[in-house]
Amino acid sequence: MNRLEVKNLACERGGRLLFSNLSFSLNPGAVLVIEGRNGAGKTTLLRMLAGLRSIEDGVVSFDGLSIEQLADAYYQQLAYLGHLNAVKYDLTVSENLKFAQQLSTVVSNIDDALHKVGLDGYQDTLSRHLSAGQKRKLALARLLCIHKRLWILDEPFTSLDKSSIAMFEGLIHEHVSQGGMVIITTHHPINLPDSILLRLTL
Amino acid sequence: MAISMHLRAFGAVIVRDLLLAFRHKSELVNSIAFFILVVSLFPLGVGADIVLLRKIAPGVIWVAALLATFLSLDHLFRSDYEDGCLELILMSPHPVSLIVLAKIMAHWMLTGVPLTLIAPLLAGMYGLENSSIAVLMLTLLIGTPILSLIGAIAIALTVGLRKGGVMLALLILPFYVPVLIFATAAIDAQIAGFPVSGQINMLLALLALALTLSPWPTAVALKMSLS
Amino acid sequence: MIMKWLHKFSSPPYFYALSGKLIKWLSVLLVAFLAAGLYGGLVLAPADYQQGDSFRIIYVHVPAAWMSLFIYMVMAVSGTIALVWRIKLAEIVSVCSPPIGAGFTFLALVTGSIWGKPMWGTWWVWDARLTSELILLFLYLGLIGLYTAIEDKRTASRSVAILALVGVVNIPIIHYSVEWWNTLHQGPTVTKFDKPSIHIDMLIPLLNMAIAFKLYFAIALLMRSRNELLQREQNGRWVEEVLEGK
Numbered sequence: 001m002n003r004l005e006v007k008n009l010a011c012e013r014g015g016r017l018l019f020s021n022l023s024f025s026l027n028p029g030a031v032l033v034i035e036g037r038n039g040a041g042k043t044t045l046l047r048m049l050a051g052l053r054s055i056e057d058g059v060v061s062f063d064g065l066s067i068e069q070l071a072d073a074y075y076q077q078l079a080y081l082g083h084l085n086a087v088k089y090d091l092t093v094s095e096n097l098k099f100a101q102q103l104s105t106v107v108s109n110i111d112d113a114l115h116k117v118g119l120d121g122y123q124d125t126l127s128r129h130l131s132a133g134q135k136r137k138l139a140l141a142r143l144l145c146i147h148k149r150l151w152i153l154d155e156p157f158t159s160l161d162k163s164s165i166a167m168f169e170g171l172i173h174e175h176v177s178q179g180g181m182v183i184i185t186t187h188h189p190i191n192l193p194d195s196i197l198l199r200l201t202l
Numbered sequence: 203m204a205i206s207m208h209l210r211a212f213g214a215v216i217v218r219d220l221l222l223a224f225r226h227k228s229e230l231v232n233s234i235a236f237f238i239l240v241v242s243l244f245p246l247g248v249g250a251d252i253v254l255l256r257k258i259a260p261g262v263i264w265v266a267a268l269l270a271t272f273l274s275l276d277h278l279f280r281s282d283y284e285d286g287c288l289e290l291i292l293m294s295p296h297p298v299s300l301i302v303l304a305k306i307m308a309h310w311m312l313t314g315v316p317l318t319l320i321a322p323l324l325a326g327m328y329g330l331e332n333s334s335i336a337v338l339m340l341t342l343l344i345g346t347p348i349l350s351l352i353g354a355i356a357i358a359l360t361v362g363l364r365k366g367g368v369m370l371a372l373l374i375l376p377f378y379v380p381v382l383i384f385a386t387a388a389i390d391a392q393i394a395g396f397p398v399s400g401q402i403n404m405l406l407a408l409l410a411l412a413l414t415l416s417p418w419p420t421a422v423a424l425k426m427s428l429s
Numbered sequence: 430m431i432m433k434w435l436h437k438f439s440s441p442p443y444f445y446a447l448s449g450k451l452i453k454w455l456s457v458l459l460v461a462f463l464a465a466g467l468y469g470g471l472v473l474a475p476a477d478y479q480q481g482d483s484f485r486i487i488y489v490h491v492p493a494a495w496m497s498l499f500i501y502m503v504m505a506v507s508g509t510i511a512l513v514w515r516i517k518l519a520e521i522v523s524v525c526s527p528p529i530g531a532g533f534t535f536l537a538l539v540t541g542s543i544w545g546k547p548m549w550g551t552w553w554v555w556d557a558r559l560t561s562e563l564i565l566l567f568l569y570l571g572l573i574g575l576y577t578a579i580e581d582k583r584t585a586s587r588s589v590a591i592l593a594l595v596g597v598v599n600i601p602i603i604h605y606s607v608e609w610w611n612t613l614h615q616g617p618t619v620t621k622f623d624k625p626s627i628h629i630d631m632l633i634p635l636l637n638m639a640i641a642f643k644l645y646f647a648i649a650l651l652m653r654s655r656n657e658l659l660q661r662e663q664n665g666r667w668v669e670e671v672l673e674g675k
Contacts, residue, residue, distance in 0.1 A: 014581075015664060052289060053429040076295040084286025090225040091218070102214035103294040105207065355595055359588045363578050372571030373592065376564045377599050380606035387613060408602070415598065419591050426584050426591075 002063055002077070002149055003027050004049070004181065009058035011044055018044060019202055022058070026198065028149070031172060031182045033190055036202035042185040043083070043154055045202065049183060050080045050152045062150070076105060079148035081156055085139040089128040093119060093138055096127055097145055104146040113144035116171060118164065132159040140168060151175065153184045166191065211296045212304045219308035222281075233274035234316050240266040241324045252329040259328035260338065260389035267317050267342060268349065268378050272371065274313045275353040278305060279361045279424065288361075289428060298421035306347075306354050306417070314346025330393075337392040341385035344405045351412040352377045358423035381408060441658055442667040444518060448651040455648045462641035469634030490540035492639040493533045494558065497565055498600075500530035500646060504572075505597045508590030518654075520586045521661070523593065524576055525653035529646055531569035537562050557611035561604050568596055582661065 003025055010020035018041035026032050034042050047053040049060055051067050051074055060067050067074050087096050094110055101107040114120055117137040122130070127138065136159045143151055151172075157165045169191050172182050176196055184190070190197065223230050244262050245255060282288040291301050318339055325335045356373040388401035470488030504526040511520035538559065545554045553559070572589055579585035662668050 047429070050293065052293070052425075054425075072295050072297055075293050078293065080289065080293055082286060082289065084284075084289075086286035086290040088218075088222060088281075088285065088287060090222050095221075099214060099218050100290065103211050103291070103296065105295065356592070359575065359592065360578070369571055369574035369578060372567045372574060376567045376571075376603065377595070379564060380599075380602050383606040383610045387610070390613075404606075411598075419595055423588065423591055426587055429584065 001027070002179075002181070004150060004183075005059075005061045006049070007059045007061075009045075009048065009055065009060065011041055011048065012056070013041065013044055020057070024198075024200060026181055026183065028179045028181050029176050029196060030198050031176055031184060031190075031192060031196050032198045032200060034183065034185045034200045034202065036185075040202040042202055046080075046152055046154050046183065046185060047082075050078060051075075052080075077149045078152065079143050079146060079150070080152045080154075081139055081143065082154045083158070085135050086142070087127050087135055087138055090126070092124050092126055093130070094123040096138060097142060100142045100146055104148075106147040108145050108147065110141075110145050113141040116144055116167075117141045118167065133161060133164065136160055137164065140171070144171065149180050151180065151182045151184075153182065155186055156184065157186055157188050208296050208300055211294060212300055215291065215301055215304035216308045216311075219305060220311065223308075223312050229274075229277050230312055230316075233270040233313050234320060236273055237266050237270035237317055237320065238324065240269060241327070245327075255328045256330060256393075259325060259330050260334075260386040260393075262328070263321060263324055263338065264341070264345075264382055264386050267321070267346065268375070268382060270317060271313055271346060271349040272353065272374060272378075274309070275350070275357045275374070278309050278350075278354060278357050283361045283427075288424065292421075292424060292428065298424070299417035302354065302358075302420045302424065303417045306350050306420075309354075310347050310350040314342070314350060317346060318342040334389055334393050337389050337398055340402065341388050341405060344402070344409055345381045345385050348381050348405075348409050348412045349378060351416040354420045355416055355423060358420045358427060360427075361424070362427040381405065384408070441517070441662055441665070442671075445655055445658060445667075445671065448655055452648055452651050455644050455651075459641060459644040459648060462637050462644060466634050466637030466641050469637060470631075473634070484544070486540050486544045488634055488638050490537055490544055491635060492642045493537035493540060494562060495639060496642045496646060497530055497534040497537055497562060499643070500526050500533060501565070501569075501593070501596070501600065504530065504589075505593040508586075508593045512587060512590045512594075517661075520583075520590075521654050521657045522650065524582075524586050524589055525650055525657055527569050527572045527576070527589070529649045529653070531566060531573065533642070533646075534562055534566040534569055538566065555611070557608040560611070561607045564603055564607070565600070568600075 005025045007023050008020075009022040011018045022045075024032070034045065036042050044053065048055055055068075062070060062074060062077065088099075091099070093114065097110045097113065101110070111120075111123070114122065117140050119134060119137055119141060122134070127135065130138065136156070140156065157168065160168065165188060172184070173192055173196070176182055241263055244258070248254060248258070279288060282291065291305075292298055294301065321338055321342055322335045325338050330338065353374050356370060359373075360370060384401045384404045388398040388405070391398050391401060466488065471485055504523050507519040507526070508523035510516055511523055541556075541559045541562070542552050545556075545559075546552055572592060575592065576585045576589050579588060659668055659671070
C-alpha cells in the first residue's frame with residue numbers, strides 16, 4: 001500500500017533542535033497540512049521527507065521501504081514544489097513542461113495541464129515574460145502533467161490570487177480523490193473538507 | 203527502470219543545456235574570448251621572437267585553456283541552483299550520476315569543443331607546424347573533458363557559496379597539473395620528432411579515470427550542497 | 430570489547446579528558462626526541478663532503494615533507510571513516526588536520542628553499558619534490574578555505590572529506606607526473622634534494638626528527654580537536670561543566 005510512514009524523526013539546524021520524536025503516517029486520499037510559526041522547521045521537514053536533506057535521527061519510509069533504500073525509485077512516486085519554481089526563464093512554457101516530462105515516466109497532455117491552471121495559449125511564451133503568479137502556475141502545471149502519487153508542496157500558493165488559490169485547492173482535492181497524497185505547508189487557511197485533512201503543528 | 207528511459211533523460215538534459223546556452227549566448231562567448239585574449243597577451247609580454255614563441259606555445263595555449271575552462275565551470279550548476287531546477291533534476295527517477303554526466307558533457311560541448319576548434323588559429327600565431335597543431339588539437343580533445351569532469355566535483359561542493367574565486371582555483375588547478383604536463387609533453391615530443399603515443403595514452407588513461415570516478419563524488423557533493 | 434572501548438573513546442567528554450592527559454605526556458616525549466634529533470643532526474652527524482654544513486637543513490626538510498604526506502593520509506582516512514560510519518570524532522580529526530598539514534608543507538618548502546640557495550644560487554628550484562610540495566600546499570589551503578566558507582559545519586566536514594578522497598586518488602598521479610616532468614626538463618645537473626648516501630649516523634637523527642614531528646602533530650591535533658569539540662558541542666552540559674571546572 002502506498003503509505004508514507006515517519007518514525008521518530010528529529011531535526012537539528014544551526015545547533016538548535018527543531019523537533020524530535022516526530023511520528024505520523026499518511027495514506028492515499030489524504031492531505032497533510034503542516035502548520036507552525038516561521039522558523040519552526042516546516043520547510044526543513046518537507047525537505048527531509050523529499051529526500052533533499054539527510055536524515056540523522058529517525059526513519060521515513062514509503063511503501064514499507066526507507067527512502068534511503070528506495071533512492072532514485074522514490075522519485076517515481078514523488079513530486080516536489082519548493083519556494084523556487086524550477087522554471088527556466090530562457091525556455092518557453094511548453095519547453096519547460098516537456099523537459100519535466102522527459103525526466104518522468106507516466107505523463108499526460110501538456111495542453112490539458114495548462115488549461116487547468118489557466119495558462120491556455122501561453123505554450124510558446126518565453127517563461128521570462130510571465131508574471132510572478134503565472135510562473136507559480138507554471139510550476140503547478142508541472143505537477144499535473146507528470147503523474148506522481150505523492151505531492152510535497154512548500155507554500156504553493158505564494159503569488160497566487162484568490163481565484164487561483166481556489167482553483168488549485170480544487171486540483172489538490174481531485175488528486176487525492178484519485179488516490180494521491182499531498183503534504184502541504186501554507187500560511188493561508190485551507191478550504192478542503194476536514195474528512196481528507198490531517199493537521200500537524202510544529 | 204528501463205535503460206532506454208535513462209538514456210532519454212540523459213539526452214533531454216544535454217539538449218536542454220545546449221538550448222539554454224544558445225539562447226543566452228554571452229556565457230558561451232566569455233570563455234573563448236578569454237582564451238584568445240590570454241594567448242594574445244603573451245607575445246606582448248615576452249617579445250615576438252618566433253623561435254621563443256614556438257617553444258612556449260604548447261604551455262601557453264594549454265594554460266590559457268585551463269584558465270578558460272576554470273572560468274566557465276561556474277555556469278555548470280549555478281543557474282540551475284538559483285532557480286530550483288537543480289533540485290528538480292536531482293529528484294528524478296534516474297541515477298544522479300547519469301544526470302550529472304549529462305550536464306558535464308553539455309558543458310564540454312560548449313567550452314572544450316570550441317577551445318579545441320579555435321586552437322589551430324592561435325597555434326598558427328605562435329608559428330607551430332601543422333603536424334604539431336594536430337597533436338595540440340588531439341590533446342585538447344582528450345584533455346578538456348578531463349578538465350570539465352574534475353572541475354565539476356569542486357564546483358558541486360561550492361555551488362551554494364558565493365562566487366568561489368581564489369579558493370576554487372586552489373581546489374581545482376592542482377588537479378589539472380597532470381593533464382597539463384602530459385599534454386604539453388606530447389606536443390613538445392612531436393615538435394622534437396619523437397613519438398607521442400606514450401603521453402597520449404596517459405591522457406586517455408586519465409580521461410577513463412575521470413569518466414568513471416568523477417560523476418559519483420559530484421552527485422554526492424550536489425546533494426550535500428542542496429541539503 | 431574493542432567496540433565498547435571505541436564507543437567510550439569517541440564519547441566527547443571522555444575524549445576531552447583523556448586527550449588533556451595525553452598532551453602532557455606527549456609534550457615530554459616531544460622535547461626528548463626533538464633534542465635528540467637536533468643535537469644528532471646539527472652536532473653529531475658528519476658534514477656532507479660536497480655540501481658542507483648547509484645540508485644539515487635536511488634534518489628538518491625531509492621529516493617535514495614526510496609529515497605533509499602523512500597528515501594528508503590521516504586526513505583522508507579519518508574523513509572516509511566520518512563519511513561512511515558518521516563518527517563525530519573522525520570528522521573532527523579530518524577537519525583539524527589540514528592547517529597542521531599546511532604548516533608542515535610550508536616548512537618543507539621554506540627549508541627546501543633555504544637548502545637550495547647556497548647550492549644553486551636561487552631561492553627556488555623547480556625540482557620534483559619541491560614542486561609537488563607546492564601543489565600539496567595549494568590543496569591544503571583550498572581545503573582550509575572550503576571548510577571555512579561553508580556555514581553548516583557538518584556539511585563543511587563532509588565536503589572536506591570528499592575532496593580529501595579525490596585528492597588521495599589524484600596526489601599519486603600528480604606526484605608521478607611532476608617527477609616525470611622534471612626528468613624531461615632537467616639539464617645535466619643532478620638534483621641533490623634526494624637524500625645523499627644514508628649513513629647510519631645520519632639515519633638516526635633523521636628518524637628522531639621524524640618521530641618528534643609526529644609527536645608534534647599528535648599534540649597539535651589533540652589541542653585543535655579539543656577546541657573544535659568544545660565549539661561544536663557548546664550546548665552540551667559537559668561543556669559547561671568543563672568551563673566551570675576551569
